[in-house]
Amino acid sequence: MKDMNEGYITPDGRQIGGVLMELKNITLKFGGVTAIENISFDIRDGEIRAIIGPNGAGKSSMLNVISGFYIPTEGEVWFKGYKRGPMKPYEIARLGIARTFQNIALFDGMSVLDNIMTGRLTKMKKGLLAQAGWWWTGAAREEYENRDKVERIIDFLEIQNIRKTPVGRLPYGLKKRVELARALAAEPKILLLDEPMAGMNVEEKEDMCRFILDLNDEFGTTIVLIEHDMGVVMDISDRVVVMDYGKKIGDGAPDEVRNNQAVIDAYLGVAHD
Numbered sequence: 001m002k003d004m005n006e007g008y009i010t011p012d013g014r015q016i017g018g019v020l021m022e023l024k025n026i027t028l029k030f031g032g033v034t035a036i037e038n039i040s041f042d043i044r045d046g047e048i049r050a051i052i053g054p055n056g057a058g059k060s061s062m063l064n065v066i067s068g069f070y071i072p073t074e075g076e077v078w079f080k081g082y083k084r085g086p087m088k089p090y091e092i093a094r095l096g097i098a099r100t101f102q103n104i105a106l107f108d109g110m111s112v113l114d115n116i117m118t119g120r121l122t123k124m125k126k127g128l129l130a131q132a133g134w135w136w137t138g139a140a141r142e143e144y145e146n147r148d149k150v151e152r153i154i155d156f157l158e159i160q161n162i163r164k165t166p167v168g169r170l171p172y173g174l175k176k177r178v179e180l181a182r183a184l185a186a187e188p189k190i191l192l193l194d195e196p197m198a199g200m201n202v203e204e205k206e207d208m209c210r211f212i213l214d215l216n217d218e219f220g221t222t223i224v225l226i227e228h229d230m231g232v233v234m235d236i237s238d239r240v241v242v243m244d245y246g247k248k249i250g251d252g253a254p255d256e257v258r259n260n261q262a263v264i265d266a267y268l269g270v271a272h273d
């Protein structure tokens with residue numbers, strides 16, 4: 001990879017920009033357990049960045065540090081050139097960070113459309129009083145705009161035909177797609193995907209891969225994903241961070257990481273010294 005301060009061009013010809021988020025010497029401890037030990041890496045504008053590693057390596061913990069949900073025990077997180085302090089969930093969303101979860105977190109009784117609309121809550125500027133006088137105060141226009149954005153996402157993810165269906169009735173793969181739609185509704189700068197293909201069949205995985213690549217392309221969204229399916233990771237990621245026992249053991253383009261001996265050993269379960 002070339003001069004990282006200037007960004008870089010991917011093998012498929014996409015221009016990746018400057019540093020969007022920098023994680024500096026991150027350590028995270030839960031009592032006596034060190035989930036992350038002194039890890040540094042950056043996330044660049046427009047990049048698809050994967051975090052991989054065996055079970056218990058610390059990947060979810062790292063995603064929670066990136067999202068601002070966990071405050072690291074040591075180290076700093078810089079986002080868009082500013083050092084980030086403790087934040088409330090709505091502040092995280094307003095900063096432009098959205099995520100999906102390992103276990104689907106949707107409202108089963110609500111329609112697909114209403115679930116996706118909940119993803120726009122942090123974008124709504126008008127308060128309840130304005131909603132009461134919604135026509136005069138501009139709340140009506142805002143609602144139309146919100147609906148418009150949501151409809152665009154529904155079209156993009158090809159879920160028009162289920163927009164009125166309660167989420168609880170959908171098969172697993174479609175629920176995951178609705179979760180993605182809800183995260184996109186917040187128009188995030190960085191989208192965090194925690195095992196987006198887990199539990200999917202081959203066809204659902206192919207669809208999800210296509211949507212991730214397309215949304216990165218169409219909306220310019222930077223994506224950080226944790227994924228166990230190595231084929232998927234190597235196919236769609238620009239750069240990969242590899243964790244093992246809370247440490248970073250590799251970082252680079254898929255080909256570099258694939259040929260890294262420490263990574264091969266970690267995946268083959270070679271004993272540590």
Ligand SMILES: Nc1ncnc2c1ncn2[C@@H]1O[C@H](COP(=O)(O)OP(=O)(O)OP(=O)(O)O)[C@@H](O)[C@H]1O
Pocket residue numbers: 030033034035053054055056057058059060061062
């Ligand atoms: N809230 C917590 N309290 C205590 N220990 C935790 C907590 N969260 C994670 N850990 C521990 O931190 C380590 C890293 O866990 P983490 O879930 O981040 O790994 P992971 O790589 O995401 O694993 P998996 O692939 O199985 O999801 C593990 O030893 C785990 O038991």
